[in-house]
Amino acid sequence: AQSVTQPDARVTVSEGASLQLRCKYSYSATPYLFWYVQYPRQGLQLLLKYYSGDPVVQGVNSFEAEFSKSNSSFHLQKASVHWSDSAVYFCALSIQGGRALIFGTGTTVSVSP
Amino acid sequence: GPKVLQIPSHQIIDMGQMVTLNCDPVSNHLYFYWYKQILGQQMEFLVNFYNGKVMEKSKLFKDQFSVERPDGSYFTLKIQPTALEDSAVYFCASSSTYANSDYTFGSGTRLLVI
Structure with a gap:
């Protein structure tokens, strides 16, 4: 079965520092991959997605992610974080459109001033 | 952008009673999904629905759960x-x-069973 692993439950960074959030997936082929953000008591907002092509994808709010087939990874990065x-x-991940979206356990990011 | 609306936003119900959660999906979307999130935990897939039928369901989708979208109205759990x-x-x-296609999420219905 497909699965997503986010090894870091919590990450604390200082404002202005860089951020990397790790994501590893398990699936025999190349899945559709997504990063979502959830603010307190809100739904999910899509940051970026990867379907095929260029392994580096740009998203909203200066986030980017890099897909690696050899490492089965889809790490998220931001060069300079803001308190928000x-x-x-x-x-x-999803194995195709219309199928179940399988989530990792999430990483809580705290940005300190 | 297009939105998924969920009604109600909060619901408190006595154990053993029936509850219906309503979802108004994006207008041209044809695949619908329900997810469950216990406080502080990950989003867990329950079920997806297409063309009037359940396509996939997880172990969390117990016999007590059902979904439907009668006549293109709300998608309900x-x-x-x-x-x-x-x-x-x-x-x-x-x-x-x-x-x-992107998956567009609603803001959630907070259900408390007492």
């Missing part, structure tokens, strides 16, 4:  | 009877028929 980036970040 | 462990936030999502 404090939230929970979920990595997710 | 019904729990009958409810149990204490059903307390969670339930998120609805929808996507179009395109292979690379």
Whole structure:
């Protein structure tokens, strides 16, 4: 079965520092990959997605992610974080459109001043 | 952008009673989903629905759960009877028929079973 692993439950970074959130997936082929952000008591907002092509994808709010087939990874990065980036970040995969979206356990990001 | 609306935003219900959660998906979307999130935990897939049928369901989608979308109206999740462990936030999502379609999520219904 497909799965998503986010090894870091919590990450604390200083404002202005860089951020990397790790995501590893398990699937025999190349899945559709997503990063979502969830602010307190809100739904999910899509940051970026990967379907095929260029392994580096750009998303909203200067987030980017890099897909690696050899490492089965889809890590999220941001060069300089802002206090408003404090939230929970979920990595997710789907094996094709219309199928279940499988989520990782999430990484809580706290940005300190 | 297009939105998925969920009604109500909060619901408190006595254990054993029936509850219906309503979802108004994005207008041109044809795939619909329900997810469950217990406080502080990950989003867990419950079920997806297309063309009037359940396509996939997880182990969390108990016999007490049912989904339907009668005549293109709300996509609903019904729990009958409810149990204490059903307390969670339930998120609805929808996507179009395109292979690379985005999944659009609602803001959730916070269900408390007492």
